[in-house]
Amino acid sequence: MKIKYITALLVFISFTSFAQELLTNVTWNIGLPVSRMNQYTTDVTYQGFTISGRRFLDKYNSVGFMTGWNLFNEKSYETIDLAGGDNASGTLSGTQVRSVNSFPLLVGFHHHYGKRDDMRAFVGLNAGMYYILQRLDIGVYRIDNDNWHFGLAPEAGLIIPFDGDKTSFYVGARYNYAFDSGTTLGGNENNFYSFYEINLGFSFSSKWF
Amino acid sequence: MRKMKQIKLLLILVFFAVTSVVLTSCYPDYGLTTSDYDIVATFKEDANDFQAYKIDGATYFMPDSVKRILDNVGGISSEVGAYDQAALDEIENQMTAYGYTRVMNPQNADVFINVGVTSSENVVYYPGYWYGWYGWYYPWYGYGGYAYSYTTGTLFVTMIDKSKIDEVNKITGAVWAGAINGLLEDTNANTAARVISSIDKMFEQSPYLKIIE
Numbered sequence: 001m002k003i004k005y006i007t008a009l010l011v012f013i014s015f016t017s018f019a020q021e022l023l024t025n026v027t028w029n030i031g032l033p034v035s036r037m038n039q040y041t042t043d044v045t046y047q048g049f050t051i052s053g054r055r056f057l058d059k060y061n062s063v064g065f066m067t068g069w070n071l072f073n074e075k076s077y078e079t080i081d082l083a084g085g086d087n088a089s090g091t092l093s094g095t096q097v098r099s100v101n102s103f104p105l106l107v108g109f110h111h112h113y114g115k116r117d118d119m120r121a122f123v124g125l126n127a128g129m130y131y132i133l134q135r136l137d138i139g140v141y142r143i144d145n146d147n148w149h150f151g152l153a154p155e156a157g158l159i160i161p162f163d164g165d166k167t168s169f170y171v172g173a174r175y176n177y178a179f180d181s182g183t184t185l186g187g188n189e190n191n192f193y194s195f196y197e198i199n200l201g202f203s204f205s206s207k208w209f
Numbered sequence: 210m211r212k213m214k215q216i217k218l219l220l221i222l223v224f225f226a227v228t229s230v231v232l233t234s235c236y237p238d239y240g241l242t243t244s245d246y247d248i249v250a251t252f253k254e255d256a257n258d259f260q261a262y263k264i265d266g267a268t269y270f271m272p273d274s275v276k277r278i279l280d281n282v283g284g285i286s287s288e289v290g291a292y293d294q295a296a297l298d299e300i301e302n303q304m305t306a307y308g309y310t311r312v313m314n315p316q317n318a319d320v321f322i323n324v325g326v327t328s329s330e331n332v333v334y335y336p337g338y339w340y341g342w343y344g345w346y347y348p349w350y351g352y353g354g355y356a357y358s359y360t361t362g363t364l365f366v367t368m369i370d371k372s373k374i375d376e377v378n379k380i381t382g383a384v385w386a387g388a389i390n391g392l393l394e395d396t397n398a399n400t401a402a403r404v405i406s407s408i409d410k411m412f413e414q415s416p417y418l419k420i421i422e
Contacts (some may be wrong), residue, residue, distance in 0.1 A: 014229075028224070075239050079414060087255050091414045094248030097239060139248035139390055140361055167221070202221060 006062065020115070023054040023062065023159075031070045033100070035194045040100050040134070040185075047071040050199055054110060062110045066126055066153075070197070073099035081134050084156050084184075097137040097186030102193065104176065106153055107131045116205075119160045122172075126153040130178040132193055134185055145185045149178035166206065171197040244403050247391035251411045257370065257384040259417055262319045267309045267420045269368075270318035276325040290326060291331065292404045297324060299405045302367060303412040308420030320384070321369040328362045360393040364404065366411065367391035368418075374416060385418065 029048030033041050051139055052066035058173040110124030133146040157172025178193040256349075275293040277286040300322065301311060312318050366387040373382035389407035393400065412418065 088252055089255055090250060090252035092250045093410060094247035139246050196269065198232065203354060
């Protein structure tokens with residue numbers, strides 16, 4: 001898809017633009033699926049991480065990129081209703097292992113409040129592509145459904161300097177929305193995904209000329 | 210200042226260590242047993258009125274044997290399987306519980322119940338990491354890798370409405386079907402128990418079959 005290449009180009013531009021500071025963030029994520037995604041996997045996940053970089057355009061505003069991985073998975077015994085079409089229907093039961101892998105590739109714009117070297121709050125909006133792999137293991141069978149989705153991820157958080165050093169604690173919250181793309185595992189429409197994240201980790205600052 | 214730097218470094222190392230442990234436990238094993246690989250599927254013709262069978266007493270005919278479909282070569286085998294009778298008995302129990310009466314003359318039956326089984330051996334091969342590279346010793350190529358096989362079995366139960374059979378237009382008259390599939394790599398006692406519980410599950414997933422008096 002062309003938009004993947006546009007995203008990659010924007011990432012390149014964000015790092016070649018003139019800027020004073022580069023911020024690299026590494027976080028561990030806690031994820032909560034919501035909406036349609038919550039009907040497939042309901043459990044909170046503790047398996048996720050994000051790596052992001054921000055280049056400051058001035059004292060308060062930055063552009064950057066983020067990528068990472070979130071894995072939602074659970075064991076389920078729910079009976080699945082099958083729509084067979086042509087005046088037929090059915091059911092399918094068995095121990096299932098359900099999982100959703102989300103790999104974001106986003107560019108973002110953030111506004112930071114306060115002074116550098118002080119605790120700074122920030123808000124931002126990320127946009128780009130999500131590669132999402134949905135998997136169902138039932139019996140000895142495995143069914144995969146993967147698509148690239150355009151998505152948005154607004155976020156807010158705090159960067160808390162560690163004793164005036166160039167390392168800070170990073171605390172944030174993000175909402176991820178991957179728009180409809182392709183079809184669901186069952187071949188239906190409305191194949192969108194949405195989930196919340198809490199991001200906990202570190203932020204590393206360095207000057208760049 | 211130096212102590213703070215050491216504490217900071219320690220915190221960062223702990224963070225990466227914990228994150229690594231959490232992430233490497235991805236796709237947990239879940240401790241699945243052989244019975245966790247059993248699946249039960251049922252299908253029905255939505256327009257069929259199962260309650261209409263009670264007019265004539267909801268009768269059914271079921272052969273005393275299970276049709277064994279041969280894997281790969283096709284055709285039907287006359288061989289009798291270890292769990293055939295247990296399966297037939299349990300199907301009869303469930304049909305009785307659902308209000309159906311078994312008759313020995315197919316001419317007197319509203320529906321036919323056919324039971325068939327098939328098994329399939331699946332071989333999985335993982336090529337080794339060095340598979341595509343030439344090596345130092347015979348056979349020089351295609352090292353490593355391993356293979357394993359597993360056998361699955363499938364039992365089919367089909368309900369055919371006698372009045373809907375149309376041989377000219379090749380319509381079977383099937384109004385309901387159930388299938389169970391699972392691994393055959395288990396003790397005989399466990400496999401028999403799994404077959405019976407799966408048949409029970411098949412009927413549990415088909416409450417519309419029950420004749421309401």
